[in-house]
Amino acid sequence: MTGFAGAAGGLGGLNWSWDMRGVNGKGLDLRIRVPDWIDGLEAGLKGIASKVLARGNVTISLRLQGTEEEGAVQLSEAHLALVLEAMTLIETQAMNKGLSLAPSTAAQIVGLRGILNSGATQGDSKALCAQLLSEFSHVLAEFTAMRGAEGDALQAILSAQVDEIEALTKVAAEQAEMRRDEQAARLRAALARVMDNTDGVDPQRVAQELALIAVKADVTEELDRLRAHVLAARDLLRQPGAIGRKLDFLMQEFNREANTLCSKAQSAALTRVGLDLKTVIEQMREQAQNVE
Numbered sequence: 461m462t463g464f465a466g467a468a469g470g471l472g473g474l475n476w477s478w479d480m481r482g483v484n485g486k487g488l489d490l491r492i493r494v495p496d497w498i499d500g501l502e503a504g505l506k507g508i509a510s511k512v513l514a515r516g517n518v519t520i521s522l523r524l525q526g527t528e529e530e531g532a533v534q535l536s537e538a539h540l541a542l543v544l545e546a547m548t549l550i551e552t553q554a555m556n557k558g559l560s561l562a563p564s565t566a567a568q569i570v571g572l573r574g575i576l577n578s579g580a581t582q583g584d585s586k587a588l589c590a591q592l593l594s595e596f597s598h599v600l601a602e603f604t605a606m607r608g609a610e611g612d613a614l615q616a617i618l619s620a621q622v623d624e625i626e627a628l629t630k631v632a633a634e635q636a637e638m639r640r641d642e643q644a645a646r647l648r649a650a651l652a653r654v655m656d657n658t659d660g661v662d663p664q665r666v667a668q669e670l671a672l673i674a675v676k677a678d679v680t681e682e683l684d685r686l687r688a689h690v691l692a693a694r695d696l697l698r699q700p701g702a703i704g705r706k707l708d709f710l711m712q713e714f715n716r717e718a719n720t721l722c723s724k725a726q727s728a729a730l731t732r733v734g735l736d737l738k739t740v741i742e743q744m745r746e747q748a749q750n751v752e
Contacts, residue, residue, distance in 0.1 A: 462610060462750075463516075465603035471591050475525050478599045482518035482607070484750050486708075494522040498585045504593045512600055514702035515752045516607075522592065543569065607752065614750055615697055618707075621744040622693045625714065628737045629686045632721060635730040636679050642727075679730075682721045686737075689714050704751040711745040 467478040490509055492502050505520055547564060554561050693710055696703045718741055722734035 463603045463607040465599045465606065467595060467599045467602075469591075469595050471588055474588070476592070477523045478596065479521040479523070480518070480599050480603050482513075482516040482603070485515055485517040486749075488513055488515055489517045491517070491519045493520070495524055498589050498592070500586075501589045501592060504589065505596060508593065508596060509600060512604055513752070515704050520596075540569070611751070614747060617747055618744060618751075619694070619697055621740055621747070622690055622697070624740050625686070625693075625737065625744070626690045628733055628740065629683060629690065632679070632686075632730060632733045632737070633683050635727060635733055636683065639727045639730060679721050679724050682717045682724070685717050686714070686721075689717070702752045704748065707748040707751055708745075711741060711748055714741045715745070 462484065463480075463482045465478070465480045469476055488510070490506055490513075492505050494501050494505065496502075501522075509518065509520065547569075551561055689710060693707070693714075696706055696710065715738065718734055718737040721737070722731055725731040725734055
């Protein structure tokens with residue numbers, strides 16, 4: 461299910477903003493974008509989110525910015541010295557090979573990772589990490605609340621589709637019953653034609669073969685399983701927690717029975733009902749992809 465949440469906060473010389481958003485997915489794919497100098501933050505976020513979320517492509521982003529009072533940035537002189545030394549070595553080796561490199565500007569050097577840091581240092585990261593993880597719990601709660609509201613709406617849609625499948629199953633049973641007398645008449649006529657045009661054939665054997673054909677065309681089991689799947693779907697929709705994977709599997713079973721019903725129909729009316737069933741099942745399957 462889709463969802464979005466955001467928050468802002470601050471500590472010491474830092475301000476930050478959270479951005480958490482998710483879209484549908486078969487499994488859980490967490491993408492976490494946080495500053496790598498805050499030790500333990502990414503792992504902590506993943507642990508907290510994984511306990512609550514089961515499905516979806518979810519992105520968690522944290523943006524940090526130094527406050528003006530504390531100084532927005534700090535120059536890492538040690539890192540700058542290493543970068544300049546490396547640049548000198550690269551330029552020397554390039555000249556030895558007859559290559560001419562374009563001169564680097566101060567703006568380009570400042571833009572390199574690690575040259576400028578926010579006012580907070582890695583020494584502050586432990587307290588900062590604890591504060592951020594505590595705040596993220598509220599962001600996650602807002603995110604799951606939004607997905608929960610969407611889940612309530614989806615439950616109503618899916619319940620209506622289950623009702624439609626149940627109604628179509630009832631119509632299919634009625635059509636199968638109406639087909640029974642017509643099918644019996646056709647089988648008797650076929651048996652009479654065979655017996656009139658065949659010499660030396662065991663009548664009992666022919667009758668057995670025709671009975672076998674009738675059994676293969678019987679759709680009682682498919683209808684029974686469709687009814688059982690309807691009950692299972694309603695039970696799933698009443699359950700708390702993640703049901704998306706179970707619902708996906710159940711939709712496959714629904715579709716299998718509808719396909720078999722169509723293949724056994726031997727009746728235009730029953731075939732139409734089977735096709736209507738397949739349409740509703742496919743619509744329900746698409747909605748089930750949105751369920752956690």
